[in-house]
Amino acid sequence: MSKHEDAPKRDDSAAEAPKGESARPEPRERTLDARSLRGLAHPLRIRLLGSLRHDGPATASQLGERLGESSGATSYHLRQLAAHGFVEDAPEYGKGRERWWRATHEGTSFSEELHNNPDPEVRGAVDLFKHEVATIHTQELSTWLGTMNEWGDEWATNADMSDFTLRLTAAQLRELNEKTHELIESYRDLAHSDAEDTAQVRVHLHSFPRKSY
Structure with a gap:
């Protein structure tokens, strides 16, 4: 299970809603398949999408x-x-010939079939995407450590950089991730983004097995 906010989901194969019927709202998250992954798996595209998601049009x-x-x-x-x-396009932001862009979804996730896809090109795209996300996470954490003193004690003492070692089955690992995701989502709309005492908070979740010695 992997979810990332480093762009929003459009089903490219979806038919238009019949006339007279309102279209269903697009999902907040896009599930990547082999075709869409190929379109995203480039370091600059991943960063562009992340920037539009985090900082707006x-x-x-x-x-x-x-x-x-x-x-x-x-x-x-x-x-x-x-x-x-x-x-x-985000035409409501533009002036004159300026072309503004916005993300169409709030996050991305992997479809199950991507992990075992027999196509070497798809597996290469999976590896590139995940390694680029890991690089972004490392850079974000380094930036926080380098600027932590600028935020004041209240933020510095309430941020977190923890790790834990558990012994779990694969099914229990999935359950842990799903429950953690649900908890994080429950905080998404607690405060208005323009409230004076709030800041954009990045939450990194890494959970994976390792060989013990």
């Missing part, structure tokens, strides 16, 4: 400044993300 130039990339590179990869339904 932006232009290619703004994203280039955030990520240290040229606007030409960000424009190209945003169009590729749009072709696979990960981002879309």
Whole structure:
């Protein structure tokens, strides 16, 4: 089980709703399949999608400044993300010829079939995606440690960097992850994002087996 917020889900195969019937709201999370994973599995695309999810709509130039990339590179990869339904135009933000983009879903998860896909290209895309997410997590944690003193004692003493070692079956590991995800989701809408005493909080969850000696 893997969930990431580093873009929102559009079912590319879904038919349009019949006239007179309202379309069902899109899910908040996109489940990746082999085709959509190929469209996302690029380091810059993963970071572009994460930036739009975390920091809101932006232009290619703004994203280039955030990520240290040229606007030409960000424009190209945003169009590729749009072709696979990960981002879309946000025209209400634009002025003149500016083109603004937003993420179409709040997070991504893996479909079960991706983990055992027989296609080497798909397995390579899985590896690239997961390693890039792990790199982003490491960078985010390093940034927090380097800037922790700027946040004051209240934030510094309430942040967490813990690890635990348990002995579980694979089924129990899945149950632990599902319950943890449910608990985290229960906090999603507790406070308004513009409240003065809130800050965007990143929660990393890593749980995996290891060989003991």
